[in-house]
Amino acid sequence: MNHSLVNWFKFASPASFYPLAGRLIPFFTAAAVLLLAAGLWLGLLVAPTDAQQGEGYRIIFVHVPASWMSMFIYCVMAFWAALGLSFNTRLSGMMTSALAPTGALFAFLSLWTGALWGKPMWGAWWVWDARLTSQLILFFLYLGFIALQAAIDDPRRADKAGAILALVGVVNVPIIYFSVQWWNTLHQGASVSMTKAPSMAHTMLLGMLLMALAFWAYTIAVALMRVRCIILERELTSEWVKKNAME
């Protein structure tokens, strides 16, 4: 085993990751606050009114970043899950479960803001479009993951079962998306063309990007906070917790 691998495994142990996470949280929190302020300022105050959608389009500044994050977080969970199953590191499972509630929150927010956007623009809270449907299913996958982990008492088993489910889910999401799209073209239901994005002004694009980065920093900060809680809960009896955790 070479030196860098040893080093890596050192940080993969909960005891050494706990203080590292503690040092990273303020950094990501500050980043989230600054980016959020800049993104909101650009999105709500500076960006021009859209020619077709008026001011209603401003929902895009939370809707699109929330949707991106919900999908991205599931992929990150699958990454940790694969790592946990192949190297049997305890931290991976904790990271997977730390990310899930935030991912579920973003999936829910994406649906919620999507409905609020859809009502004034298409005249319906919900249409059976491929993206909306897959997003809803992604939300169900998050709920399933959280429910499965909550139902299993032994943390090691909960981690492994959750990891398997996350990997099965990540393989299935594209298949589900494809099948719903296929279904949609056959039925020619609500003809909503979301691909035809209004030619976006640079300020809009920049605003959206800043909001996405803000959500990203927020996710990292919150996930680190949660993983610290999970580490403490699981290792409450160990020596290092007694010595070091009570700052």
Next chain:
Amino acid sequence: MSRFLSPFIQSVRRDLLLAARHKTEIVTALFFFVIVVNLLPLGIGPDPDLLRKIAPGALWISALLATLLGLQRLFAPDHADGTLEQMALSPQSFTLLVAGKILAHWLVAGLPVVLIAPVLGLQFDLSGRSLLILTVSLLLGTPILSLIGAVGAALTLGVRGSGALLSLLILPLYIPALIFGAGAVEADLAGLGPDGHLSLLAALLVVSAFFAPWVATVALRVALE
């Protein structure tokens, strides 16, 4: 080759023999399927045009629910009496034994549904051609339900409230099979031909037959720890 397959065949034989000693369970699942299918016209109305339209979806969703009913008992009894442990300790491939159990589950829970579906299709006034396509889609699709369901059954084995949890985990994963299966008949009626849907369903079957027993085995080993 036969030596390699013999544990698989023994596993199928054992589960079929056990099912034969529990005839009521098979009949209950089948009866559940028939009742759910028959409830739909009562809830929606007897308009033949409407019924013809919803028939594939109705039969497919009922098949999905009927499969779910049997899945909870796929591994649970073997887990409870310790025989699953013995299978996990077999010098033969545990995955093959699990695959055998899944096949047996389909033969007991899926195949009867496929066989009775054309009769129920008649109640929905489907044409002969639609009936044939529907039956083929169920024949290709119900094994997928057993295969993916086995992963869920293995993940929730011995867990509190496993029944409801199993539905929550598995039903979203059933969506592609439902769409391609029920869609085949509608595509045919729309003049597109059922081939596209049926070949996608077949592809889904091949992929899940390849991966699902293996994933279920990994999940079972986790559950046995």
Next chain:
Amino acid sequence: MLSVSHLTCQRGERVLFQDLSFELPESQWLQIAGANGAGKTSLLRILSGLSEPVDGRITWNGSPVREDREAFHADLLYLGHQGALKEELTPLENLTLSLGMEGFNVSEDAAMQALHQFGLHGREHLPVRFLSAGQRRRVLLCRLLLRPARLWILDEPFTALDVHAIGFLSRLIETHLREGGSAVLTSHQSMTLPPGLCVTL
């Protein structure tokens, strides 16, 4: 040879045993002693490769048991304290089917003979749910006669057996040891076996 080094087992927040090491050479048997809840069954499940220890290594003839499972399981016969019998099937069906799934095709005659040796005349075709606890145990123990294995791991093998069956089983274990096999047992009964190794948890 089964060799165990620095084994640690944890259930929930409680550590059951720590840094356990021993070796079990051929023709030897090992008794695992300990109070209720000390982790005897957990240890057996770890030795068989069913559970994973928190820490430590188990090797069989030099290779880790959870890596080449199938090779290890070919040498292993594990009887847990659960019945591992199907209530709906007869003893004969139970034996032939479960051994068949493990790749040992046992003829009905051989299975019948094993059942007779364990004193189960006339019960061969009765569903297992009609048998008493001791009789079920004996059906399970017939596997010792029918399935060749070099390492036996038996959890409380003498429970529910009468004097005759205990004697028969003890002789069976002795023969197994003489032929170069090895065995790991947990038991509360006083045993009539030749002296073996002992690990107390």
Next chain:
Amino acid sequence: MQWNSLSDFLAMGGYAFYVWGSFGACALGMVIEIVILKQRRRAIMARLSRKELSQ
């Protein structure tokens, strides 16, 4: 700056309910998540100090 007055800004060109409903839900969701996490941490710390005292 796009807006002439605060009331203009709040009205969002007639889309106030939809726009503020979206932004509000996001803010609420994030604040609730953080509050829950803080409470969880406080509960763990309380458990830890109880342990400390009992020893």
